[in-house]
Amino acid sequence: MDIQRLLCDRPRGIQVSGIRRVFELGAKLPDPINLSIGQPDFPVPDPIKQAAIEAIREDRNGYTLTQGIPELRDRIERELAMDLGWSFGARTDPRVLVTGGTSGALLLAFLCMIGPGDEFIIPDPYFVMYPHLAALCAGRAVLCDTYPDFRMTAERVEPLITERTKVVLFNSPGNPTGVVATRDECRDLLELCRSRGVLLISDEIYDGFTFEDGLTDTAARDSGLRKCPSPARFGGASEDVLVVRGFGKTYGVTGWRMGYCAGPEPLITEMAKLQQYTFVCSPSIAQWGCLAALDTDITAHVRDYQARRDLVVARLSAVTRVATPAGAFYAFPEVPRSLGITGSQLCERAIQRNVLTIPGAVFSSRDTNLRLSYATRRDKLEAGLDILVELLGG
Ligand SMILES: Cc1ncc(COP(=O)(O)O)c(C=O)c1O
Numbered sequence: 001m002d003i004q005r006l007l008c009d010r011p012r013g014i015q016v017s018g019i020r021r022v023f024e025l026g027a028k029l030p031d032p033i034n035l036s037i038g039q040p041d042f043p044v045p046d047p048i049k050q051a052a053i054e055a056i057r058e059d060r061n062g063y064t065l066t067q068g069i070p071e072l073r074d075r076i077e078r079e080l081a082m083d084l085g086w087s088f089g090a091r092t093d094p095r096v097l098v099t100g101g102t103s104g105a106l107l108l109a110f111l112c113m114i115g116p117g118d119e120f121i122i123p124d125p126y127f128v129m130y131p132h133l134a135a136l137c138a139g140r141a142v143l144c145d146t147y148p149d150f151r152m153t154a155e156r157v158e159p160l161i162t163e164r165t166k167v168v169l170f171n172s173p174g175n176p177t178g179v180v181a182t183r184d185e186c187r188d189l190l191e192l193c194r195s196r197g198v199l200l201i202s203d204e205i206y207d208g209f210t211f212e213d214g215l216t217d218t219a220a221r222d223s224g225l226r227k228c229p230s231p232a233r234f235g236g237a238s239e240d241v242l243v244v245r246g247f248g249k250t251y252g253v254t255g256w257r258m259g260y261c262a263g264p265e266p267l268i269t270e271m272a273k274l275q276q277y278t279f280v281c282s283p284s285i286a287q288w289g290c291l292a293a294l295d296t297d298i299t300a301h302v303r304d305y306q307a308r309r310d311l312v313v314a315r316l317s318a319v320t321r322v323a324t325p326a327g328a329f330y331a332f333p334e335v336p337r338s339l340g341i342t343g344s345q346l347c348e349r350a351i352q353r354n355v356l357t358i359p360g361a362v363f364s365s366r367d368t369n370l371r372l373s374y375a376t377r378r379d380k381l382e383a384g385l386d387i388l389v390e391l392l393g394g
Contacts, residue, residue, distance in 0.1 A: 013135035019128065019358055022347070026356045033384040035372040036356040038175070040252045040329070045296045048251055052289030064284050066276045068098025068260070072291045076260055079294055083227055086238045086262065095238070097268050098287060100279040102205045102246035102259035103129060106169075107136065108271040108278075109201060109242055109261065113167050114139035120167040121160050123152040125332065125364035127175045127203070140164075143365060150177040150323050150332065154188035161192075167199050170231065173206040173214065176363045176371035177332040178309070178325020180214035183229040190231040194240050199267070201242045202231050205259070206328040208250035208298060211306040214326030228327060239264055247286075249328075251293045256286035305329050308374040308381060315385045319392045329375040332360065334368055336393055342367040346391060353387045 022036050055061070067073060073096045077088040080096070088095050099105040106129065114120055114137040122130040124143035134141040142160050146152050152170055161168075170189060172181040181189075193200040210228035227233075232243040242263035248254035259282075262268070275281070312331045316322045322333040335346045343360040344367055350357055360369030372388070374381055 010135060014132050019362060022351075022356055022358050025351055029351075029354055029356075031354075033355045033376075033380050033387070035374070035376060035381070035384045035388075036358050037373050037375055038249075038330075039254045039375060040249060040301065041375045041377065042252055042301050044252045045293075045298070047292045047296055048253065048289050051292035052256075052285045055285040055288035060284055060288060062284060064281045064287060066281050067094050067096070067272050068282060069284070069287045069291075072098055072287050075291055075294050076262070080243075080262055084230065084232050084237070084243070086232075094268050094272060095265055096260060096262045097272050097275065098282045099259045099261060099271075099275065100282055101248060101254075101257040102203065102244055104257070104275075104279055104282075105244045105259045105261040105271075106133065106201070106203065108274050109244070109267065110137045110139075110167070111274055112267060112270045113137075113199060117164060118166050119162060119164040120169060121157055121165060122169045123150075123171060123174065124366075125150070125174075125176050125360065125369070127171060128363060130169060139166075147366065147368075148321065148323065148334070150174060150179040151181065151185060152189070153185055154192040157189065158192055161196050161198060165196070165198050167201055168193050169201045169203065171203040171205075172230075173210055173228065173325070173327025175206065175328055176330050176358070176360070177323055178328040178330045179323050180210055180326035181229055183233075186229050186231040187234055190234055190237060190241065199242060199264075200231055200240060201244060203244050204228065204230060204232075205244070205246040205249055207245060209302055209305060209329060210327040211302070211309060211325075213324070238262070242267060247290045247293055250298065251290075251296065253286070253289065253293070256283060256289065258282055258286045258290050305374070308378065311381070312372070312374050312385065315389055316392070319389050330371055330373050332369050332371050333388075333392065335370065339393055343370045346370055349391050350388060353391070355384045355387050357388070 026032050076096050080086045110133045116138040118139040121142045123146050131141045207228040232241045244261045246259040316333045320333050320336050347359045358371045361367035
């Protein structure tokens, strides 16, 4: 049978991730210095593993409610109440949905919000999934150019809003740049979206990895907040912002496929309906494991990542332009124009020297930068930086 002929346009509109290509190349190298990895390198804390193991042993292996187990939803609601100041009503009024990773939450939200002819605005550079949401939902992704400081400000977004715009997708701390928005930037973007009747979706998957300088923008410090700035933290935001968070990056359980979202009740209700007929529910044992995760302190790891960030910025900024990441575990240095090569070409040169990074073009309409992840052993990171600094012309 000619399956190719039978395939519809949806998958054809989507390219295989450029990250996969780097993985394939990397698999051929005997012992690469791998600075391409998008997940933490510390072991999953024991209480989280234990909670999942216990769930298996105690036969909590079946389907759960589509929205997630009540224990986890209660704990998430407490977390959001503390962190964002949101309040939650009765169980019959669902405002939290536990999803199949952060990706699951984003897909469901877009399936509910975006249809043919609808537009949504995403940052450029972006997380690899974002532009493909257009093909999945038959909508149109409009790129907001955030170079060179990688700030998705209201000023940059405003001219892109049309009568077809339904969603602005915001991501701080950002992948691939690690840049963290300030409280004022979050407030301005929320106000813009409100004034134009557009839903703001805030992808906060890296919120647990925010460094001191990301947390301490003056207004947040003055109000005593030690959290990552978020547009969801302003009065009434639960009506206008869909906040999307995950467990995978924060606790090193990316393979468990656990995320959650909270926001306007009518949207969460529709998302839960779609989840019921697609993912059904998040993995039961992972839900029990993640219940323990929310009481696990990862501050020591975040401090360690901040020290690595300092090293990366110190080494790279001596030879090129790099926006200081205040969160996540990525940096997105520019390939100096004087070299006369693209980000992809620099990545190829790095591969020849046994170092894996990802070309900026995988995350952007431009091919001028590269993404490196410092979620890797310190000695490997130092060795990789030596080579990158040399290749970048230092
Ligand atoms: C910004 C951003 N959003 C969403 C995701 C998807 O995360 P998950 O593994 O929870 O689906 C990632 C993963 O790299 C990411 O970087």
